[in-house]
Amino acid sequence: xxxxYRYFLIFLGAMVVYNIVLIRFIALCxxxxxxxxxxxxxxxxxxxxxxxxxxxxxxWLAWNYILEPLHVGEFLxxxxxxxxxxxxxxxxxxxLKKVSPPLYRAMGIFLPLITTNCAVLAVATExxxxxxxxxxxxxxxxxxxxxxxxxxxxxxxxxxxxxxxCIRERLETSPVPHMFRGAPIAFMTAALLSLAFxxxxxxxxx
Amino acid sequence: xxxxxTLWDEFKKGVITENALLKLMVGLCSALAVSNxxxxxxxxxxxxxxxxxCSNVLxxxxxxxxxxxxxxxxYIVIIASFVTIVDLVMKAYVPAVYERLGVWIPLIVVxxxxxxxxxxxxxxxxxxxxxxxxxxxxxxxxxVLLVMGFVRELLGTGKILLFDxxxxxxxxxxxxxxxxxxxxxxLVFGLMIALLNRYETRKKQ
Numbered sequence: 414x415x416x417x418y419r420y421f422l423i424f425l426g427a428m429v430v431y432n433i434v435l436i437r438f439i440a441l442c443x444x445x446x447x448x449x450x451x452x453x454x455x456x457x458x459x460x461x462x463x464x465x466x467x468x469x470x471x472x473w474l475a476w477n478y479i480l481e482p483l484h485v486g487e488f489l490x491x492x493x494x495x496x497x498x499x500x501x502x503x504x505x506x507x508x509l510k511k512v513s514p515p516l517y518r519a520m521g522i523f524l525p526l527i528t529t530n531c532a533v534l535a536v537a538t539e540x541x542x543x544x545x546x547x548x549x550x551x552x553x554x555x556x557x558x559x560x561x562x563x564x565x566x567x568x569x570x571x572x573x574x575x576x577x578x579c580i581r582e583r584l585e586t587s588p589v590p591h592m593f594r595g596a597p598i599a600f601m602t603a604a605l606l607s608l609a610f611x612x613x614x615x616x617x618x619x
Numbered sequence: 620x621x622x623x624x625t626l627w628d629e630f631k632k633g634v635i636t637e638n639a640l641l642k643l644m645v646g647l648c649s650a651l652a653v654s655n656x657x658x659x660x661x662x663x664x665x666x667x668x669x670x671x672x673c674s675n676v677l678x679x680x681x682x683x684x685x686x687x688x689x690x691x692x693x694y695i696v697i698i699a700s701f702v703t704i705v706d707l708v709m710k711a712y713v714p715a716v717y718e719r720l721g722v723w724i725p726l727i728v729v730x731x732x733x734x735x736x737x738x739x740x741x742x743x744x745x746x747x748x749x750x751x752x753x754x755x756x757x758x759x760x761x762x763v764l765l766v767m768g769f770v771r772e773l774l775g776t777g778k779i780l781l782f783d784x785x786x787x788x789x790x791x792x793x794x795x796x797x798x799x800x801x802x803x804x805x806l807v808f809g810l811m812i813a814l815l816n817r818y819e820t821r822k823k824q
Contacts, residue, residue: 435801436801437652438647438648438649438651438652438801438804439648439652439722439726440648441647441648441651442645442647442648442731445644445647487707488703488707489703490725491699491702491703491706491725491728492695492696492699492700492703494725495695495699495728495729496692496695496696496699499691499692499695531648531726531729531730534725534726534728534729535722535726538722538725538726539722591816591820592813592814592816592817592820593809593813593816594816595816596644596809596812597809597810597812597813597816598809599809600805600806600808600809600812601805601806601809603805603809604802604803604804604805604806604809605802607801607802607805608797608802610801611800611801611802
């Protein structure tokens, strides 16, 4: 299999076949929390893409150049990765505030939320630490592969959250039975979307 | 707490009135993902309860020594240490379950339910109350996982398998596989909240 083709498969697999929200149930809090309006959901999607890519890069470097050579990765990876992510988010917030105020205004409010967004830790762990299943195979990703996987996951999250926000804006004005108003109808909608995404199952064979 | 609430009240609060999943809707991700089988629910529930109780107790013990500005990183490190214990123990003793739960065990660190209890309760209350609060929230979480796991596994596969033994079987029944698949989780959880809403509006009238 040629390199670019493999990269393409990893990207597609991460984005739609194993979609992070609908197929794997990661990052449901921002999914239900900020999907009320299309505009905020776009801001959230952009911030997640940004933070996730940075986090995977730093965690990959930490794993391959610090934790693995010292043979401490197996029992230190959880605290190390979560601290890297928390510090990174703080740092990005300060840098953005200084360097690009418009970007900070667009992303600022989402950044603290992202620290506790399980998607960032999940993707960093899966893409970096060997032994976790990703795209139904467990092999060790190189840095470019890990980055392509991360970007695929983040775009998959972004597309779904924006689509869901569009649906929810329409739902606001629809006559929903009383007991289903609010959260329940959102879950029903997610179930239907998830059903649609099941159509991608077994699409590719990595 | 000095306002006369007993430990039993704290426990009930965690299980029923402030149920993390059904009422506060935190910690949803792991609940929806692992509730496809009763057995997964049992292990995930026990793991999360262990982390909740231990981190609540430790944070409550050292609450007067934690500087206010860096409290969140300290909580996260404490929680991460207990999650590491769970991670290594499960990998050693129940490797098959560990494989199935996969990334969800390290993800207990970022379960908002646990950090919310640390910040909102354990950092302000006495050790005994913090322990019972953690236990209550953990039991409430586990119960919802078990109910969801029971409904999904029974309808989706026609029987309940627990530790390689069939507990309940529906006999010759062609199971709708969708319940153990991904949409089933959203469907069953949505219906649970809808029924709860209905029950509460009925009670009010």
